[in-house]
Structures are given as structure tokens and as C-alpha cells.
Amino acid sequence: MSDQNYITSFCSIKSSKVCINSHIDYSESSQVSSIDFLKSAYKHYQLAYPKFYKMDSLCKLALITSDLLLKTNKITENYNKEEIAIVIANSVSSLETDVEYQTTIDKNNYFPSPTVFVYTLPNILLGEIAIRNGIKGENTFFVFDKFDAGFMSSYINSLLNNSRAKCCITGWVDFYENKVESFLYTVEKQPGIMNIEHTSEQLTKLYTNQ
Amino acid sequence: MNQKLETYIAADNIISPLGFTTAENFEQLKKMQTGVQYFEQSELSPEPVFAAVIDSNKINSEFKKFPVKEEFTRLEKLVILSINNVLKQNPKIDITGKKTLIVLSTTKGNIDLLDTSIAQKFDKKRAYLWEAASAISRYFDNPNKPVVVSNACISGALAIIVGKRMLETEQYENVIVVGADILTHFVVSGFQSFKAVSSQIAKPYDASRDGISLGEACGTIVLTNNLSNLNQDSKIIVKAGASSNDANHISGPSRTGDGLFIAIEKTLTEANVNASEIDFISGHGTATLFNDEMESLAITDAHLENVPMNSLKSYFGHTLGAAGIIESIVGLQSMRENTLIGTYNFKELGVSKPINIIKQTTQQQINNCLKTAAGFSGCNVAVLFQKQ
Known part of the structure; x- marks a missing residue:
């Protein structure tokens, strides 16, 4: 089997703009807050997944991006659920919710809640995507200072080339203060219509253009 | 990809309440000595709790043995002590070389820095997991960007697999996989809110088990694909x-x-x-x-x-x-x-x-x-x- 893998679809949300495979699919004025934009995007796309409202902002961003990404392809139909990997990275981990949870354990104002605490782990977003789509394959969450095309392409290519997964949902999801952006994409062994090789160079180009 | 290259264990270390080396820990385990203790009152919890806590005085006195150019957090000190121990065990591992990668497994990193009720010596940026990892790689003069795995309770075992897979890409010869989390009010209160903390020392698989005991520890495993980097016969x-x-x-x-x-x-x-x-x-x-x-x-x-x-x-x-x-x-x-x-x-x-x-x-x-x-x-x- 060839060691070459391909990016077969991608989706990003940044600056109140949803881009699917490079075209702007939905946008609002940049005045709107990030969380309000996510809520209006959820309604616009009629995602109909009530659990969305229980999630923290990081997971909301990951869920919308992955939903829109997976609508553009047939990955969840074409592959066995155990063959699909989810590998995502970010720079802020779960800091948005960490800071929120910290305020609930102040000595004078003590009301820790399990529904907040559970979101103080960045990999919960992998679980949310897995549950939404019934995906049971490889699961890894990485943290880097910034999107690392070299590491991500190398790690994911090694998963596919060593038959540890047949396809991968991967990318970057950040939500904290002014860092709000997502960029998720799918990697498969077949070139698909786009024919974009999954290399560090191609990935850097795609990510920078979002 | 060269499948013939195996991933060997080149050195390891455990820092826990039971000891600061693998051997010290294993001796205690063989005698079935637990590191979990009862705390009537502590900073960890408003109510009494069983937990495995490492003595801060011991961490600081061990840490003083190493010269440092900057301040480090409690978590970073544990990691530095643990990695120093594996490097002492196996001097063939060149941590300053391009061929050595550091993988840090942690769920909460320097989460203690978010507590504004205590004076903090560090910029809040240090609460970023990659920033803690950078401080560690800076201390050791490691030239590669460290990889952080943060995948809840499977992080540690998963980081070992990530290390093995990175060796398979042949970009590296050694991967130092280090895992650490410290015990904080943040973590204890969270598990308490889930009603998941045991009222006794945890009783795994037992009929009367009623939840977890929390603890803090640090462990390091050095992986290598170069047989000549091993300093022991057992492989x-x-x-x-x-x-x-x-x-x-x-x-x-x-x-x-x-x-x-x-x-x-x-x-x-x-x-x-x-x-x-x-x-x-x-x-x-x-x-x-x-x-x-x-x-x-x-x-x-x-x-x-x-x-x-x-x-x-x-x-x-x-x-x-x-x-x-x-x-x-x-x-x-x-x-x-x-x-x-x-x-x-x-x-x-x-x-x-x-x-x-x-x-x-x-x-x-x-x-x-x-x-x-x-x-x-x-x-x-x-x-x-x-x-x-």
C-alpha cells in the first residue's frame, strides 16, 4: 500500500465565518461574540442536537465544525466505526472552562458542579464527536503552542500507513479569550476529488488560507 | 516505515509518596505499603479526604541539588527531578540532541496557578500546558518542540504509544515520555462534586468499593530504537x-x-x-x-x-x-x-x-x-x- 495519504475535506470556523472546503459558507458581522456566532451557526445549519446546549464553548466549536465537515463526505458510512480515528490538538487545552470552574470553588462561594468540571479536560471534545457519530477508533488529544503541520501530518500518516486507522478526523480547535478558531479535516488513503496530498507543506498552505 | 525497529525501554523513574525512584517504589509495593493517607484538614478539600500526597519539603530539598537559572512550579520540579533521575541511570541518552523528543502527559499541568487566592510567582501563561512543557525542555536544553498529550486518565499509557509511533517515523532515536499531575483543590473538589471520591482508601474491584482515592505522582519512561543506548542486559x-x-x-x-x-x-x-x-x-x-x-x-x-x-x-x-x-x-x-x-x-x-x-x-x-x-x-x- 502506498505511504501517500490525502486530505479529502476540510472545514474551519474563525472570525464569525464558516468555511467549507475553502468557500465561505456562512458568516456574520465580526461584531458578534464568538459564542453567539456558534449559536446562530447551530441554528442556521439546523443541526438538531440538543446536547449541544449542555457543552462548553470549546466542545460547541468542535461539534459544529465536525458536523459540517462530516456532511461534506461519506466517511461515517464508508468506514467501519472502529477504523475512524479522531486526533485533535489545540493550544489552550480547556482553559476557558478551567477558569470558570475555578470561580466555583472559591472558599466564600463554593458550589462545584460536575457538569462544569467534566469539561475541564480538552479531550472531552473527542468524546463529543465520537458520541455524535458513533466513532470508536483511535483517540488522541495533543497540545502545542500553535498548529503544528509537521507533527500532525507525520503522526496521522503513521496511523494510516501502519493500519491503525483507515481514515482520520483531525485538526485544531481553540477557544479561549481572543483565541477562537477551528480547522478540522479528513485524511484518507484515496485522493478523492480534491487530490491534496497530506504533507506538512500542503497542510500549512491550507491552514494559512483559512 | 521500518517495522523492524523495536521500541526498547532504556530507563524509568517513579516519584510518588512511596519514593523517588522506581526501586524505592517497588520495594514499598512488594511489602504492600500504601501511599494513600487520611487528611482531616488540608488545602485539598473542605472535608476530610484520603489522598496520596508527595511531601513538598522532600521535593524542594531534592530539587536544590540541581542548579537552576529560573523558577519552576511544583509540577515542573517533579518532572525535572524524574527526568534527571533517568538521565543519571542511562547517560547514553543525549537529551540535548536533535534525536531526542520529550512527550509530556498531563491532564491539568500547572492548574494550581489559576488559584488567585494564593500569591502566584508565575505569569498566568504558565497555566498553558505547552508553556509548562517548554519550561521543562528549556531546562534540559532539548532542541525539539515538546509534545503534550492531554487525554484524561488514559494520557500516560497513550503517551507511551505516541512515543513508540514517533520512533517508528525514524525522526527520533529516543523519546522521553514523562507523565505528571499534582493534587490540587481544583481536582479534588471536581471529583467530589461527582460523588466519585471514596470515604476510605480505594478498594479496586472489591465488593465494598465506593470510589476513587486521588493522588499525585510523576513517572518517566525512556524509549529508544537504538539497541546500543541500552545499559542493561534485560530487554x-x-x-x-x-x-x-x-x-x-x-x-x-x-x-x-x-x-x-x-x-x-x-x-x-x-x-x-x-x-x-x-x-x-x-x-x-x-x-x-x-x-x-x-x-x-x-x-x-x-x-x-x-x-x-x-x-x-x-x-x-x-x-x-x-x-x-x-x-x-x-x-x-x-x-x-x-x-x-x-x-x-x-x-x-x-x-x-x-x-x-x-x-x-x-x-x-x-x-x-x-x-x-x-x-x-x-x-x-x-x-x-x-x-x-
Whole structure:
């Protein structure tokens, strides 16, 4: 089997703009807050997944991006659920919710809640995507200072080339203060219509253009 | 990809309340001494709690032995001490070289820095996990960007697999996999809010188990694909490993154990090893009702129910990002000494499938050791260590 893998679809949300495979699919004025934009995007796309409202902002961003990404392809139909990997990275981990949870354990104002605490782990977003789509394959969450095309392409290519997964949902999801952006994409062994090789160079180009 | 390159264990270290080296920890475990203590009053919790806490004075006095150019947090000190110990054990590992990568496994990193009720010496940026990792790689003059794995309670075991996979890409010769989490009010209150903390020392797989004990620890495993970097005759390799998600619930395990079963099956398939060849399972055994039950189902479905199995959570507490690493290291030491550690506080099996929990420290030949773990978000992992 060839060691070459391909990016077969991608989706990003940044600056109140949803881009699917490079075209702007939905946008609002940049005045709107990030969380309000996510809520209006959820309604616009009629995602109909009530659990969305229980999630923290990081997971909301990951869920919308992955939903829109997976609508553009047939990955969840074409592959066995155990063959699909989810590998995502970010720079802020779960800091948005960490800071929120910290305020609930102040000595004078003590009301820790399990529904907040559970979101103080960045990999919960992998679980949310897995549950939404019934995906049971490889699961890894990485943290880097910034999107690392070299590491991500190398790690994911090694998963596919060593038959540890047949396809991968991967990318970057950040939500904290002014860092709000997502960029998720799918990697498969077949070139698909786009024919974009999954290399560090191609990935850097795609990510920078979002 | 060159599949012939094996992933060897070149050195390891555990820092826990039981000791600051693998040997010190293993001696205590053989005697079935627990590191979990009762705290009537502490900064960890408004109510009494059982926890495994490392003495801060000991950390600081050990840390003073090393010259530093900047300040480090409690978590970073543990990591630096642990890595210094493995480098002393094996001077062939050049941590300043391009061929050595650092992988940090942590769930909460420097989370103590978010507590504004105590004066903080550090910029809040240090609460970013990659910033903590950068401080560590700066201390050691490692030229590569460190990789942080933050995947809840499977982080440690998963980081070992990530290390093995990075060696397979042949970009590196050594990967230093270090796992650490400190015990904080943040973490303890969170698990208490889930009503998941035991009113006693955790009793893994036991009929009267009622939740976890929390702990803090740090562990380091050095992986190498270069045989000449080994300084001991006994060779153990990371043979295979896999992760999975049970796609069921973010804060509870699957009721069927199917996710963990998938991780185990994939690992055995990749290793080309049959269930009958597994000599020992280092389980997750948090001592919550649902986790231990789930494990018993997955282990039985994988035809491993007769294999001797333990949990170390009643010795170290649940140490989150360190757990998979320190528990794997104890497994490695068990392989070297052919000695299985009994599960402290386990008396009567309390899961629905008859798995084989080890009660007392026993001697047994061990060639294949399977480490398993599961965590929040429904993630599961299995790693197979094999004697060469």
C-alpha cells in the first residue's frame, strides 16, 4: 500500500465565518461574540442536537465544525466505526472552562458542579464527536503552542500507513479569550476529488488560507 | 516505515509518596505499603479526604541539588527531578540532541496557578500546558518542540504509544515520555462534586468499593530504537498499543466494555500475540462502581479473565496524567523481578465477571504484560510490553 495519504475535506470556523472546503459558507458581522456566532451557526445549519446546549464553548466549536465537515463526505458510512480515528490538538487545552470552574470553588462561594468540571479536560471534545457519530477508533488529544503541520501530518500518516486507522478526523480547535478558531479535516488513503496530498507543506498552505 | 525497529525501554523513574525512584517504589509495593493517607484538614478539600500526597519539603530539598537559572512550579520540579533521575541511570541518552523528543502527559499541568487566592510567582501563561512543557525542555536544553498529550486518565499509557509511533517515523532515536499531575483543590473538589471520591482508601474491584482515592505522582519512561543506548542486559519492548472511544457518555464508561475491548483486541492483533500468551494485566481499577465493572466485561470478552490482574490505585491513588506511566513502570519492574504486586485493599470480588485479581505479592514468570486504562470522554487504551 502506498505511504501517500490525502486530505479529502476540510472545514474551519474563525472570525464569525464558516468555511467549507475553502468557500465561505456562512458568516456574520465580526461584531458578534464568538459564542453567539456558534449559536446562530447551530441554528442556521439546523443541526438538531440538543446536547449541544449542555457543552462548553470549546466542545460547541468542535461539534459544529465536525458536523459540517462530516456532511461534506461519506466517511461515517464508508468506514467501519472502529477504523475512524479522531486526533485533535489545540493550544489552550480547556482553559476557558478551567477558569470558570475555578470561580466555583472559591472558599466564600463554593458550589462545584460536575457538569462544569467534566469539561475541564480538552479531550472531552473527542468524546463529543465520537458520541455524535458513533466513532470508536483511535483517540488522541495533543497540545502545542500553535498548529503544528509537521507533527500532525507525520503522526496521522503513521496511523494510516501502519493500519491503525483507515481514515482520520483531525485538526485544531481553540477557544479561549481572543483565541477562537477551528480547522478540522479528513485524511484518507484515496485522493478523492480534491487530490491534496497530506504533507506538512500542503497542510500549512491550507491552514494559512483559512 | 521500518517495522523492524523495536521500541526498547532504556530507563524509568517513579516519584510518588512511596519514593523517588522506581526501586524505592517497588520495594514499598512488594511489602504492600500504601501511599494513600487520611487528611482531616488540608488545602485539598473542605472535608476530610484520603489522598496520596508527595511531601513538598522532600521535593524542594531534592530539587536544590540541581542548579537552576529560573523558577519552576511544583509540577515542573517533579518532572525535572524524574527526568534527571533517568538521565543519571542511562547517560547514553543525549537529551540535548536533535534525536531526542520529550512527550509530556498531563491532564491539568500547572492548574494550581489559576488559584488567585494564593500569591502566584508565575505569569498566568504558565497555566498553558505547552508553556509548562517548554519550561521543562528549556531546562534540559532539548532542541525539539515538546509534545503534550492531554487525554484524561488514559494520557500516560497513550503517551507511551505516541512515543513508540514517533520512533517508528525514524525522526527520533529516543523519546522521553514523562507523565505528571499534582493534587490540587481544583481536582479534588471536581471529583467530589461527582460523588466519585471514596470515604476510605480505594478498594479496586472489591465488593465494598465506593470510589476513587486521588493522588499525585510523576513517572518517566525512556524509549529508544537504538539497541546500543541500552545499559542493561534485560530487554523489554513496547510491542504494540491502541486507543479507542466507546462513544457512549462523556463522564461514564460504556456499560458493555466494548471500547476497552476494541483497544485490547487491536493491541493483541498488532502484536500478533494471543490472549493465552498474556501473563499479567496492569488494570485501571479506579474503584468506582462503573469503571471496575466495565473492565471486568472487557477483560472477559477478550478471554483474559484468568490472567492475574492488579490495580495500583489503592497505593498511588488515581494520579491522572501520571497514572498510565507509573503503573506501566511498576509492570516493567514486575517483569524484571518476575514479581506480581497484590492489590492493596482488595478482599472480595465485586464485579459481575470472575476476573483474576491478585491479592498478595507473588512470584511468577512474566513475558507479556498488558496495561489498560479508561477515562472521561469514553476513551480507552491498551499497551503491550514484552520481554525480548
